[in-house]
Amino acid sequence: MESNVRVRFAPSPTGPLHIGGVRTALYNYLFAKKHQGTFVLRIEDTDQTRYVANAEKYIIDALNWCNIPFDEGPNKNEKFGPYKQSERKEIYKKYANKLIDTGRAYICFDTSEALDEHRKQHEAAGKTFIYNWHNREKGNLINSLVLTNEEVESRINAGENYVIRFKTPQDRILELKDEIRGEIRINTNTLDDKILFKGDGMPTYHLANIVDDHLMKISHVIRGEEWLPSMPLHVLLYEAFEWETPKFAHLPLLLKPVGKGKLSKRDGDKLGFPVFPLAYENLETREVSRGYKEDGYFADAFVNMLAFLGWNPGTEQELFTLENLIEEFDLKRVSKSGAKFSPEKVSWFQQQYMQTRNDEELTALYLPILKEKGVEKDKEFVKKVVSLIKERAVFVKDFWELSSYFFETPTNYEEKAVKKNWKEGTSELMTELVTIINTIEDFSSENTEKQVKEWISSKEIGFGKVMQPLRLSLVGKLAGPHLFDIIAMIGKKETITRIENATKNL
Ligand code: GLU
16 A cells, blocks of 8 residues: 655756765665655756756656656656646646735845845945845835835736745754754754745745645655755745655765765766766757666666666665665665765676576567678677676677677787787697697587597696687687687587687788
8 A cells, every 4th residue: 555655856957967866866765665656757947048948858768767656746656747847837826925924935126137136235334135034124125024014016017027035043953853854953043035036936945845745745855965055044944834844864965086075977977977867969059968778787787787876775785676675775874974886886786687687588679780890600608608707797799809709719819918829839739739629529618628638648748738729719819708618609610710820911
């Protein structure tokens, strides 16, 4: 049965979702699923100046790729819809007016030029201008607290531009509780009277966010640390509306690999890792940013890595399926301090997940790449190749580099390795080896290994003298899985051709 736990991910569609945003979505999802609750997606697009056309689709595609779909949101179970704030415009004005009626908000006619002037004058005197209890009723600012009702009405009727501000209560110590950070005390006299409703007929983030969280019955607000400074205002708004306040949890920032400062796209560009889940094309500049998906990461490896950026299970275990994460996730184990992003750890998770993938699945991913290379081999052969190389692979896209010699006769030989291993007498040894190989009937890995090694022993020379040139002949470099597995795979005829090629060319 569904519980009363309802959480939301509320991104603003201003561009691609940064991995910090994906982590916020993930923690919301895990928390919801752990408590049999509901995960809501709400698009916060009240700031039309920052709206980007392809961002909403990007957000939804990213959640789907991560396998953390929302239960309610745009075009899906719209129980408390619409789930896009721009489609809820009519709702907010009513609530702003309600606060005016109860004396918790007021109308301001100050022009932006006048406010700039106040700011400048304050700066000149070494002070900061804050619109709040200090000055709102002193007569320098033009608002409904100092004007008569008639004056306010006639200004509005004359079409004068106005905003609605929250009237922050004075002389109170707020005792806030954050599920991750614990108790926070704030003196309301330090807060400014934030704008709730703008001159363009749109609510600000603060008003829309609170009204929607209330109407959508959100029980827990789990969001990034950058919203912590808004918490006092939000709690005061709930109080002003006489609504029940949800619980709050502010997640730690994602930090640069060096540990200081917020992780940015620039860090990713510099160090060569994506900061977005999916590749993204900026519609204006046409610049394309890399994404984890397109770079070849498995979604579950990416999600596992993200889960650990700010949370840990309290044990040594690091590999968790989504189901395990749901079971183990607990806000109490989310850290207060910033989470350092580590590109090495991302690769580590990816490599671990590569090893857990079965050969069948990896073969299905490799076959189209082989087809592109013009290689036609039967599936069972490819599957065997995959089983031999996957422990060295981080991505499926590495497979070709790691296995091309299973499909193509090498034409280049790694120079350094040749110098070191192809000595005087090597060609003669290799020619003799061909005659030995020719006599082997059972060409299994075990048998060729036995026969070749017996021959080497009988010659009383070191194994390396034969094995290294043999590997160079077959692979072109000193890399790859067990040599006799390769021999068994490519077969007798091809093994001999390759040894003869090398003997001719080196
Ligand atoms: N729209 C805000 C954002 O872009 C939402 C913040 C919140 O979750 O309250 O992150």
